[in-house]
Amino acid sequence: MPELPEVETVRAGLAGHTVGHLITGIEVYAPRSIRRQLGGAQELAARVTGRLITGACRRGKYLWLRLSSDGEEEDYALLIHLGMSGQVLIREGNLDEHRHLRVRFTLERPGEAGERQMWFVDQRMFGYVAAIDLIPDPHAEGYVPETMAHIGPDLLEPVIAPGSPGRKLLNRRIRRSTRGIKTILLDQELVSGIGNIYADEALWRTRLHYARPASALSAAHVNGVLDAASDVLEEALAAGGTSFDELYVNVAGEQGYFERSLAVYGRSGEPCNRCGTPIVREKFMNRSSHFCPDCQRER
DNA sequence: ACTGCGTCCTGGGGGC
DNA sequence: TGCCCCCAGGACGCAG
Numbered sequence: 001m002p003e004l005p006e007v008e009t010v011r012a013g014l015a016g017h018t019v020g021h022l023i024t025g026i027e028v029y030a031p032r033s034i035r036r037q038l039g040g041a042q043e044l045a046a047r048v049t050g051r052l053i054t055g056a057c058r059r060g061k062y063l064w065l066r067l068s069s070d071g072e073e074e075d076y077a078l079l080i081h082l083g084m085s086g087q088v089l090i091r092e093g094n095l096d097e098h099r100h101l102r103v104r105f106t107l108e109r110p111g112e113a114g115e116r117q118m119w120f121v122d123q124r125m126f127g128y129v130a131a132i133d134l135i136p137d138p139h140a141e142g143y144v145p146e147t148m149a150h151i152g153p154d155l156l157e158p159v160i161a162p163g164s165p166g167r168k169l170l171n172r173r174i175r176r177s178t179r180g181i182k183t184i185l186l187d188q189e190l191v192s193g194i195g196n197i198y199a200d201e202a203l204w205r206t207r208l209h210y211a212r213p214a215s216a217l218s219a220a221h222v223n224g225v226l227d228a229a230s231d232v233l234e235e236a237l238a239a240g241g242t243s244f245d246e247l248y249v250n251v252a253g254e255q256g257y258f259e260r261s262l263a264v265y266g267r268s269g270e271p272c273n274r275c276g277t278p279i280v281r282e283k284f285m286n287r288s289s290h291f292c293p294d295c296q297r298e299r
Numbered sequence: 300a301c302t303g304c305g306t307c308c309t310g311g312g313g314g315c
Numbered sequence: 316t317g318c319c320c321c322c323a324g325g326a327c328g329c330a331g
Binding site: 085 | 301302303304305307308309310
Binding site: 082083124196247287 | 325326
């Protein structure tokens with residue numbers, strides 16, 4: 001499941017392998033993989049064909065490639081959301097078919113022979129691509145396109161770094177809510193990038209039960225869980241992400257290896273690393289929650 | 300304003 | 316051997 005570390009790994013791969021390339025062609029195999037795009041595949045093709053990729057950006061789990069035309073100001077971005085099984089693969093030479101190939105982009109580097117392809121592959125079809133407008137000023141500090149203006153900053157952004165005024169404000173906003181702490185971690189509007197795996201890991205690290213109401217937590221508790229979430233995201237990023245169910249790989253098709261470092265996710269029945277109590281899996285918000293029933297008491 | 304629930308989507312796997 | 320049902324979850328729309 002692509003969360004911040006996985007999406008950032010893909011972003012870094014795209015920064016290295018697509019920036020400076022022109023998009024010279026696009027083939028859409030699954031029209032449903034084009035979303036939030038008036039005019040659908042046709043409009044997407046019109047907007048990206050012939051454009052130069054000038055940068056690879058990310059906020060939370062949202063990823064976008066900035067596009068310019070003829071050296072002019074960037075005006076569109078190619079938005080890529082991986083959903084829960086999306087992959088972006090860079091292929092050169094090895095152009096074997098892929099069972100779940102949904103959209104294929106052809107890339108060429110000006111002045112260089114040969115082409116390279118960027119594949120959007122997605123088994124479960126929760127992900128999508130779209131060409132979005134870069135308005136009003138793509139060069140503003142901390143700019144994010146309007147399409148994802150509702151997405152909160154992620155834990156790797158300096159604006160909510162530990163000890164910053166932004167972090168203190170976030171802490172207060174979280175504690176104003178009566179919702180369960182895990183619900184808040186998964187809500188991308190307050191703080192983004194955390195999904196089911198890293199939410200469970202952060203809660204285990206801070207010994208908090210997923211359903212504890214945020215309003216009942218102290219500022220120190222909330223700071224603790226945010227710090228733990230930052231830590232686990234950074235550790236997972238350093239490991240190239242978590243390839244728990246083999247649906248996540250980087251742009252070269254390689255798996256990450258953070259799965260071996262998970263303390264609770266996917267470990268139901270196995271002993272807690274702290275106290276030995278078997279890890280429990282429960283349904284919460286129509287999702288699986290993994291936790292230690294001894295270390296993480298509801299009250 | 301805030302909260303929670305249903306829905307989308309496909310393929311793997313378990314049960315019979 | 317084959318079929319059917321369930322499960323995985325990110326994000327958003329909508330009802331209360």
